Amino acid sequence: xxxxxxxxxxVLVGTxxxxxxxxxxxxxLAAATLLGGLTYTVYYLxxxxxxxxxxxxxxxxxxxxxxxxxxxVVYRTPAVTxxxxxxxxxxxxGALYYMMYGLIAGDTDLFRQQSGVALRVxxxxxxxxxxxxTVIGVIRPLLHRKSRKKEDAAAGGEPK
Amino acid sequence: METEKNTHRFEGESDAxxxxxxxxxxxxxxxxxxxxxxxVEETIQRICSAFGAEHTEVFAIHSQIIxxxxxxxxxxxxxxxxxxxxxxxxxxLGEVNRISRALCFGKMTLExxxxxxxxxxxxxxxxxxxxxxxxxCGAGGLSFLFGAGIRDALCAAxxxxxVTLLGRLIPKNGNVFLEMVLRSFAIGVLSRVTVLVGAGLxxxxxxxxxxxxxxxxxxxxxxxxDLLGGDTLSGTLGIVRSxxxxxxxxxxxxxxxxxxxxxxx
Numbered sequence: 001x002x003x004x005x006x007x008x009x010x011v012l013v014g015t016x017x018x019x020x021x022x023x024x025x026x027x028x029l030a031a032a033t034l035l036g037g038l039t040y041t042v043y044y045l046x047x048x049x050x051x052x053x054x055x056x057x058x059x060x061x062x063x064x065x066x067x068x069x070x071x072x073v074v075y076r077t078p079a080v081t082x083x084x085x086x087x088x089x090x091x092x093x094g095a096l097y098y099m100m101y102g103l104i105a106g107d108t109d110l111f112r113q114q115s116g117v118a119l120r121v122x123x124x125x126x127x128x129x130x131x132x133x134t135v136i137g138v139i140r141p142l143l144h145r146k147s148r149k150k151e152d153a154a155a156g157g158e159p160k
Numbered sequence: 161m162e163t164e165k166n167t168h169r170f171e172g173e174s175d176a177x178x179x180x181x182x183x184x185x186x187x188x189x190x191x192x193x194x195x196x197x198x199x200v201e202e203t204i205q206r207i208c209s210a211f212g213a214e215h216t217e218v219f220a221i222h223s224q225i226i227x228x229x230x231x232x233x234x235x236x237x238x239x240x241x242x243x244x245x246x247x248x249x250x251x252x253l254g255e256v257n258r259i260s261r262a263l264c265f266g267k268m269t270l271e272x273x274x275x276x277x278x279x280x281x282x283x284x285x286x287x288x289x290x291x292x293x294x295x296x297c298g299a300g301g302l303s304f305l306f307g308a309g310i311r312d313a314l315c316a317a318x319x320x321x322x323v324t325l326l327g328r329l330i331p332k333n334g335n336v337f338l339e340m341v342l343r344s345f346a347i348g349v350l351s352r353v354t355v356l357v358g359a360g361l362x363x364x365x366x367x368x369x370x371x372x373x374x375x376x377x378x379x380x381x382x383x384x385x386d387l388l389g390g391d392t393l394s395g396t397l398g399i400v401r402s403x404x405x406x407x408x409x410x411x412x413x414x415x416x417x418x419x420x421x422x423x424x425x
Contacts, residue, residue: 007304014301020294022248023285078257080196081250084378091377094306094368100410126384
C-alpha cells in the first residue's frame with residue numbers, strides 16, 4: 001500500500017510536469033494531473049489481477065479515454081488533450097529504450113524480450129483508446145442531439 | 161442538412177478561395193498544435209459546408225493537407241498546405257477548436273476568424289522557467305515507475321532540467337533526428353556524471369526517467385490509434401517516425417556509453 005501511494009504521488013508529479021510541457025491551459029492542469037493518477041491506479045489494480053501487460057494497459061487506456069471524453073464535454077475542449085496526458089504513465093519508455101539499446105549494442109535477447117513488452121503495452125494502450133472512442137461514438141449522437149436542440153432554442157429558432 | 165441551413169446567412173461572402181484558405185489556416189494550426197488527423201479533416205469539411213460549399217474533399221497526413229471545395233455557383237478552389245513542425249500545444253489546440261466551432265455555428269465571420277487565428281498562434285501559457293521545472297517533475301516523477309529510488313529520481317529531475325535547458329539553447333537546424341541524438345547523448349553523459357560524483361546510484365534508472373522527456377510516446381500512441389481507426393497511411397508514417405526517433409535516442413545513449421567508457425546500463 002505504501003509502495004502504491006509513493007508511485008501514485010510520483011505519477012501525479014510526472015503527469016503534472018508533462019501537462020505543463022504540453023502547454024495545457026492552467027485551469028485544466030488539476031484535472032489532467034488527477035486523470036494521470038487515476039489511470040495509473042486502474043493499471044495497478046488490473047495488474048494485480050492478471051500478469052498480462054496487454055490487458056492491464058488496455059483497461060487503463062480505456063478508462064483514460066472515457067474519462068477524457070467526459071472532461072472534454074465538461075470543459076468544452078478537445079478530448080485528445082486529456083487522453084494523451086492520461087496515458088503518459090503507461091508509456092513504455094523503459095522497454096522502448098532497452099529494446100533500441102539491445103538492437104544497437106547487438107544484445108539480441110534483450111532486444112527480443114523488450115520489443116515484445118513495448119509492442120504489447122503499445123498495442124494495449126492503442127486498443128484501449130480505440131475501444132473507448134468506439135463506445136463514445138455510440139453515446140455521442142445522443143448527447144449531440146440534446147445540445148443542438150438547446151442551441152437552436154437559444155438562438156430563438158432558425159427562421160427557415 | 162447543415163449546408164441548407166447556413167447558406168442564406170453567408171450569401172455574398174462565400175468566396176471559394178478565401179473560404180478554403182481560412183479553413184486550411186484553422187486546420188493547419190490544429191495539426192501543428194497536436195490535433196488528430198480525423199479532427200483536421202473534419203474541421204475543413206464542417207467549416208466549408210457551414211459556409212455553403214456544395215462539395216468538399218480533404219486528405220491529411222501529418223506533414224501535408226490537401227483540400228478542394230466547390231461552391232453552389234460552380235466556383236472552385238483547391239489548395240495544399242505543407243506542415244513542417246508539429247508539437248503538443250494543448251492550450252492553442254483548445255483555442256483553435258473554439259474558433260472552428262464558432263465558424264461552424266455561424267458565430268464568427270471568415271475575417272474575424274483570420275484575426276483570431278493570428279492571435280491564437282502566439283498562445284504560450286507558460287514561461288520558459290516553468291517548462292524547465294516541469295521537465296524536472298516529468299523526468300523525476302516517471303523515473304519512479306521504472307524502479308528508481310528518491311536519490312535516482314532527484315538525479316533524473318536534474319538531468320531532465322539540464323537537457324531541456326540545453327534543447328532551448330541549441331539552435332534548431334531542422335533535423336529532428338540529429339537533435340534527438342544530441343539530447344540523448346547529453347542525458348547519457350549527465351546521468352553517468354551524477355553517479356560518478358556520488359549523487360546517483362544507478363545510471364540506467366536515471367537515464368530511463370530522463371529520456372521519458374524525449375520518447376515519442378504520445379505520437380506513437382496517436383499513430384497506433386490512426387492505424388487501428390482506419391487512417392492507414394498517417395498511422396504508418398507516424399509509427400515509422402516514432403521508431404526512427406527511438407532509434408536516434410538509443411544511438412545517442414550508445415555513443416554516450418562509449419565515450420564515458422562504462423556500462424551505462
